[in-house]
Every structure is written in C-alpha cells, then in structure tokens.
Amino acid sequence: MVNIRTLDPSASPLDYYGSELRRERERAGMTQEQLGGCLFCAASLIGQVETAMKVPTRNFSERLDAALGTEGRFSRLVGLVLRSQLPAWFQQFAEMEALATYISTYQAQLVYGLLQTKDYARALLEVDHYDKVDELVAARLDRQRILERELPPALWVIVDEAVLLREVGSREVMRKQLAHLLTFQRRQWAKIQVLPFASGQHTGMMGSFTLLRFESDPDLFYTEGYDSGHMTANPLVIRERSVGYARLQAMALSPEDSAELIARVMEERYGADRSTVA
The missing domain is CATH 1.10.260.40 (lambda repressor-like DNA-binding domains)
Known part of the structure; x- marks a missing residue:
C-alpha cells in the first residue's frame, strides 16, 4: 500500500x-x-x-x-x-563558514572537513554515527561546495604531522586523502602547511581551532568538543588566536616543503608511487 x-x-x-x-x-x-x-x-x-x-x-x-x-x-x-542533518550545535558554524571570505584553521588530529574525501569522512563518521552515516557524509561533502564557487573563500590550513600519520579507514583511504590534499597546491587561493613534530611545543597544543573572516562582519573564532561547539567574536580572543595562528604559520613547513612531506608519507607509509601523484 x-x-x-x-x-x-x-x-x-x-x-x-x-x-x-x-x-x-x-x-x-x-x-x-x-x-x-x-x-x-x-x-x-x-x-x-x-x-x-x-x-x-x-x-x-x-x-x-x-x-x-x-x-x-x-x-x-x-x-x-x-x-x-549536521549536529544542531554545528549548524551555525557551517552557516558562517559558508559566508566567510577567509578561513584559517589549525587541525591537530584530522583533515579539515572542507578537504576530506568521501571515504575519509565516512570512516570518521561511522565510528559514532553508523545509523545515519550516509546523511552525514552527504552533508559534509555539500559543505565543500563553497570551494567550487567562482570566487571561493581564501583558505589556509595548518595540519599537525599527526594528521598524516593517523591511519583513518585504511591505507588506501589515506593514500587518496593525502593525494587530494596535494591537489590544492594548484589552487591559488588555498594553502596547506604541515606543523612537524620537530616544532616541539606550540600555541596550538590546546587543540584545533578555526578563524573566520568576513567582508564587513566581525571575525569569528571557533573550537569544538565532543558534543558542542564554541564560537565567539570577542575581540580579545580574536586578537590572541590570530597572533597564535601567525606563530603556527611561522613554525610550520612552507607550503612547498609541506607538499613534499605529504608525498613522502604517502610513499613510505601508505605505499603510494609518488610518480603517479598529480
């Protein structure tokens, strides 16, 4: 019926x-x-x-x-x-992320959501959300549409070296994910840096965070925990974290050296033939 x-x-x-x-x-x-x-x-x-x-x-x-x-x-x-379909506490950030003209983020554990491949996202999401993983993966990939705009936001991503070494999904999933990161070398508005273990202690050791900038609205700082997100436009927080981010940029490998490290990890840890990497 x-x-x-x-x-x-x-x-x-x-x-x-x-x-x-x-x-x-x-x-x-x-x-x-x-x-x-x-x-x-x-x-x-x-x-x-x-x-x-x-x-x-x-x-x-x-x-x-x-x-x-x-x-x-x-x-x-x-x-x-x-x-x-995104968690209720995350939806406001996703809306602001889509409006931002400049996104700068430091990621201590995972590839930033806007840069994740479908398989990488699925491997992450099915750990705690197996009952609705298809919907959450679709929602995460839909967030990435802002990168395909005629005028996308400027994007600067710093990832800890641990992000490259943590095997999410499988070796094949990681090969494809790292290869995807390398494709951003060809995008003028996107930069990826790796913060190596050799950097020692640094200002991002409290965890991942993101700064959003807009054409005419105040900047926003965002960080999250297990079941909540915290977003603020407090000028003192924005100033402190902006300076902290600049320090992370200075400590991280250059975008060119970062790409070389990503390619080397692909080859040595995940079995990729670097000559086949675009």
Missing part, C-alpha cells in the same frame, strides 16, 4: 522538501512509479523522500528539477536539507 503519511512542512527542511515533492509530483499528474521511471530510481525511493524517511541527494534533486520543470527549486532546497 502506498505510504500516505501526513507531513508537517514546518517541522523541518526534510519535511518541507518531502511535502513539496509530493505536491509537485501530483501537480504534474505523475505516480511515484512514473516519476521513479523518469529519474531511473525505484518508486519506493520517491515514497521515502516524500514521507521524510530518506534524505535526498543533490544529484536526485537536480534530476527532480529536470523531470518536474521546477526551475531549480529542489536543487536550492537540498542544501537546507543536508545542512539540517
């Missing part, structure tokens, strides 16, 4: 998306089976999205717009849906 679960469109972005999909499908005089045929997917998937039981992907949304002639409506809505 067809699932006719009633949705409250105001309950969440996912419920709103589902209700709009049902409305547009019925307006077009199509059954779930017919629409599924147009999208080359099962009717059950249409039903799951319409009843907010399944989170749509961006590709699904783009095909919906083409099939229903909705002029990009679902492609616009899916960004809100995916962002709503």
Whole structure:
C-alpha cells in the first residue's frame, strides 16, 4: 500500500522538501512509479523522500528539477536539507563558514572537513554515527561546495604531522586523502602547511581551532568538543588566536616543503608511487 503519511512542512527542511515533492509530483499528474521511471530510481525511493524517511541527494534533486520543470527549486532546497542533518550545535558554524571570505584553521588530529574525501569522512563518521552515516557524509561533502564557487573563500590550513600519520579507514583511504590534499597546491587561493613534530611545543597544543573572516562582519573564532561547539567574536580572543595562528604559520613547513612531506608519507607509509601523484 502506498505510504500516505501526513507531513508537517514546518517541522523541518526534510519535511518541507518531502511535502513539496509530493505536491509537485501530483501537480504534474505523475505516480511515484512514473516519476521513479523518469529519474531511473525505484518508486519506493520517491515514497521515502516524500514521507521524510530518506534524505535526498543533490544529484536526485537536480534530476527532480529536470523531470518536474521546477526551475531549480529542489536543487536550492537540498542544501537546507543536508545542512539540517549536521549536529544542531554545528549548524551555525557551517552557516558562517559558508559566508566567510577567509578561513584559517589549525587541525591537530584530522583533515579539515572542507578537504576530506568521501571515504575519509565516512570512516570518521561511522565510528559514532553508523545509523545515519550516509546523511552525514552527504552533508559534509555539500559543505565543500563553497570551494567550487567562482570566487571561493581564501583558505589556509595548518595540519599537525599527526594528521598524516593517523591511519583513518585504511591505507588506501589515506593514500587518496593525502593525494587530494596535494591537489590544492594548484589552487591559488588555498594553502596547506604541515606543523612537524620537530616544532616541539606550540600555541596550538590546546587543540584545533578555526578563524573566520568576513567582508564587513566581525571575525569569528571557533573550537569544538565532543558534543558542542564554541564560537565567539570577542575581540580579545580574536586578537590572541590570530597572533597564535601567525606563530603556527611561522613554525610550520612552507607550503612547498609541506607538499613534499605529504608525498613522502604517502610513499613510505601508505605505499603510494609518488610518480603517479598529480
């Protein structure tokens, strides 16, 4: 029997998306089976999205717009849906990250979310969120769309050497992740530095943090714990952490030497042939 679960469109972005999909499908005089045929997917998937039981992907949304002639409506809505899948305490940061013109971050343990590959992100997220890993991976990858804008934010990332050596997922996952980091050498607006173990004690030893700058709004400082994020525009904190970040930049390897270290770790630790690395 067809699932006719009633949705409250105001309950969440996912419920709103589902209700709009049902409305547009019925307006077009199509059954779930017919629409599924147009999208080359099962009717059950249409039903799951319409009843907010399944989170749509961006590709699904783009095909919906083409099939229903909705002029990009679902492609616009899916960004809100995916962002709503992020932890509630992280959503505000994700919104501000998307508005920033300059992002500088120090990462002590992990590759920064904007630079993670799909497999690396999945390996991380399935540790504690196995029941909704697909949705969280999709949301994390959707965050990365800001890097593909015509005018992306300037991005400066400092990673501790430990990030390169911690095997996340598998050796193959790490090979691909480090290779992905190397591709950013070719982007004028992105720089990656590695803070080597030889640097000894440093101002980032309290943990990872991120600074966001905007065209006209105050700068923001962000850090997070296990189940909460802390964001502030306090000028004293911004000043102290900005100076701290400059010190980390001075202590880290240059972007060119950092790329050389990343390539060497790929080769020696994860078995990559550096000659095949773009």
